[in-house]
Amino acid sequence: MNNSILRVAAGLLLTLASVGSWAQDCQRATRNYDVSRSSLRPDRAMIERAWQEMQYACGAASAQPQRAAPACYYTTILKPTPFLGTAEEIIQFDDGSIWQDMSYQYLYLYEYNPQVVLCPARGQMILKNGSRDYVFQLRQLR
Structure with a gap:
């Protein structure tokens, strides 16, 4: 026993x-x-x-993974037209978000609806123009 x-x-x-x-x-x-x-x-x-x-x-094989939101994505600038790349421009993207340029650059690019890379978490926008990449610091307004 x-x-x-x-x-x-x-x-x-x-x-x-x-x-x-x-x-x-x-x-x-x-x-x-x-x-x-x-x-x-x-x-x-x-x-x-x-x-x-x-x-x-x-041991939970039935659940689905949560997808992380992308840190950066491609979008198009709708306004202003043309996009100059000058200080404190108000920028509207095709996803509806509105940002203000805080980088104080005076580039005078005259780009019409350029495609850019927007990184909301970092508050940055990257515009490729020829062989040059312009990085803008942004502040989200809406």
């Missing part, structure tokens, strides 16, 4: 130990996924690997 009680107790201890390590593995994988999503240069393959690792470690 004592032998069977010891076997049950040992099995219970092994089960509890495995649950504790499972919880640690799940927490580690979740932390890894969060870090990969919020990195400065999120790589889609890296995020997918971290997501799959988290699914395996936590």
Whole structure:
């Protein structure tokens, strides 16, 4: 009788130990996924690997990964026309957002509806003109 009680107790201890390590593995994988999503240069393959690792470690294969919003994206300047690249211009993009140029450059580019790279999190806009990239600091108005 004592032998069977010891076997049950040992099995219970092994089960509890495995649950504790499972919880640690799940927490580690979740932390890894969060870090990969919020990195400065999120790589889609890296995020997918971290997501799959988290699914395996936590045992929740039915949930869908949350997609991170892109840090920068292409958009077109609608107003002003022409875009000059001078200080404190109010800029409206085709996504409806309105920004003010805070970089105090006087470029006089005369660009008509140029395509630019907008990085809202950094408050930057990058305009490629020939072989030159112009970086503008922006402040969002709307």
